[in-house]
Amino acid sequence: MEEAAYSVITKAGSYELRSYDPHLRAEVVMDGPYRKSLYGGFRVLADYIFGNNTASTGISMTAPVVSEESEKIAMTAPVLHQEQEEKERHVISFIMPAEYTLETLPKPNNASVTVREIGAQKMAALRFGGYATKGRAERRIERLLKALADDGITVAGEAQVAQFNPPWTPPWMRRNEILIPME
Known part of the structure; x- marks a missing residue:
């Protein structure tokens, strides 16, 4: 791999x-606890590389799957609850195969998946x-x-x-x- x-x-x-x-990453931002975000993000990104993209073609799986904590989001305080809580947010990423550029990599059909170039x-x-x-x-x-x-x-x-x-x-x-x- x-x-x-x-x-x-x-x-x-x-x-x-x-x-x-330098390399390309396909990534998705997931709200929720670490494990839930990791598995949910993996499924969304796997869907993209398995063919849910503009070319309807598979993209080779690479390693590693990368996760990082994103900025925390203040949650609206419920009625009867005085303190505001912060909700966890994680960015889950797949490294794209080196053969692709931003121009040649199939675009995701799912708007929650973004591709960015990492220097x-x-x-x-x-x-x-x-x-x-x-x-x-x-x-x-x-x-x-x-x-x-x-x-x-x-x-x-x-x-x-x-x-x-x-x-x-x-x-x-x-x-x-x-x-x-x-x-």
């Missing part, structure tokens, strides 16, 4: 510093196994942020959770990564 192209700049303890090539970027990456639950991902994000701060590396964006395996892959065979943009 094709993966996002990168080169390792250096290995530093438990993490790597990487340089990623070359430097990322810190921390690999971990098992299921990438919200709690496990948050602990790895904290660990990577602390290591980067300890090493004097400046963070330039929000953490992303990258999952490389199909859902039926046993936990002991799973590959996940926390990716954090750097300056």
Whole structure:
């Protein structure tokens, strides 16, 4: 399975510093808890690559599936409830095969799917196994942020959770990564 192209700049303890090539991402914004957003977003994006696009053609699946927390949205306070709550929002993305450009990639028929070009970027990456639950991902994000701060590396964006395996892959065979943009 094709993966996002990168080169390792250096290995530093438990993490790597990487340089990623420019690529395209198909993404959808999902409201709700992490797991629900991940599965819902995966289904919408899978529908797009399986042929719900202007060319009615399949697009090869690549890895990883990337999720990141988007801005939180204030919810309207219900009657009899004084505090406003914030609702979770996540961006779920598929990396598009390198053979495509914005001009040649079939356009999604579903308006909730957007395609955007991601420029070359430097990322810190921390690999971990098992299921990438919200709690496990948050602990790895904290660990990577602390290591980067300890090493004097400046963070330039929000953490992303990258999952490389199909859902039926046993936990002991799973590959996940926390990716954090750097300056």
